[in-house]
Amino acid sequence: MAQTTRPAVWAGQFYPDNPFQLRQIIEEWFAATLSLPSAKNIRAIIVPHAGYIYSGSVAAKAYAQVKSQSISTVIIMGPAHHYGFRGVSIDQDARYQTPLGLIEVDSPWAAKLAQLTGYKTIPQAHKQEHSIEVQLPFIQVAWPQAKIVPVVFGYPRHKDVQKMAKALTKIMANPQVLVVATTDLSHYLPQAKANQVDAQTIKLIENLQAETLLQKATRGENIMCGVGPVSSLLLAAKQLKTSRLHILEYRDSTAGGGPASQVVGYVAATLEISPPSSGGKTEEALTEQEKKELLRLAREAITLFLQNKNPPHYTPSSPRLLEKKGAFVTLHHKGRLRGCIGFIESSLPLYQTVIQAAIYAAVKDVRFNPVSLDELPDVEIEISVLTPLTKITNPAQIQVGRHGLVIEKGRQKGLLLPQVALENGWDRLTFLRRACLKAGLPPNAWRQGAKIFTFEAQVFAEKPKEEA
Incomplete structure (x- = not known):
């Protein structure tokens, strides 16, 4: 069966449809980002998915920290915005079009993730989903040969988060696989209130409090849209025990010209996994x-x-x-x-x-x-x-x-x-x-x-x- 191609649905709206402008703006964001001297062994990042004018530079800060690592597969976990369903959908066999060209789904890794979780492909979940699409140009610029595994979360449920977290603990052992959990924070609150709510949410993220985030979201609290992807990642990080999460930046939509009366919050973070000791000799610092x-x-x-x-x-x-x-x-x-x-x-x-x-x-x-x-x-x-x-x-x-x-x-x-x-x-x-x-x-x-x-x-x- 011929591989299907998903078109670039949101090019020209969420991000530039001109390939030269698109590549230039991403490269400029990457070049302007200072890398953390201590950053290494990054296995996952948390990034926003709004229009680039609002959150593009925030997302770039996380991608830039991992850009020097050799990444062959990126698992992108985003929340459903355009198709309502329960559970999780994993796109296992497709190509995604962007102004920068085609990016292929890594079918073997997608099949492995499906096997570990029991989830299948729900085509309607991927057709219009922007939370996945806006990540693709960053990946194409950072790792031109990388493939992707698009994962869309429906209504957040505890059992879905647990299944995905268990699978991620096995997948994140591979240094050539990067996990991207994408979310925006609070939506359309006045700026002062939004900043206050987002600060509390970021504290929970920093402390790997997946259960608390999930409980808040299922109660209907306006904290984030991507609680499923983020909670799955944080729960996996907690189970791995050797992880460290770094908050890189917080910004709200007023920085992109949005009104202060209706603000959306954005956060970027990295998750490092300490490798097991190899027993090899390393260069020691001077006393x-x-x-x-x-x-x-x-x-x-x-x-x-x-x-x-x-x-x-x-x-x-x-x-x-x-x-x-x-x-x-x-x-x-x-x-x-x-x-x-x-x-x-x-x-x-x-x-x-x-x-x-x-x-x-x-x-x-x-x-x-x-x-x-x-x-x-x-x-x-x-x-x-x-x-x-x-x-x-x-x-x-x-x-x-x-x-x-x-x-x-x-x-x-x-x-x-x-x-x-x-x-x-x-x-x-x-x-x-x-x-x-x-x-x-x-x-x-x-x-x-x-x-x-x-x-x-x-x-x-x-x-x-x-x-x-």
């Missing part, structure tokens, strides 16, 4: 004592060099400081940058790398005059210890706030530390352009053959004098 030792050593190195041009003779107390690592030393004077030099990779032990970087930052950064002994007491020292470089081919893998960047083309190379993007409020695109400029390359060189490397850093600094 507080080791950080203090390196900071003292950096100051001593600068002081001795300014006094007699000699570096200190030193034997570190910790064997960890004998490991070969790259490091940068950054100097600030009264809140302003005073020097920054380091080594991406080093053949020297860490403590010697810090000694050399500290001296070079003080006297060899060509952007500044050498630091003098008189001003040294007012100079604050910051050290960044680097992980090895990782070459990437997909810029979406860059997590602003977590990754530093190295851009390289020919003999030209530029580095920006992770903290630089956060300190300047840069998004991913600006970070890439600035790294290109640092390398002496055109700002779009990262699109034109330049190699992109990421790294992470342990960053620590001296305490200001008033705190010392």
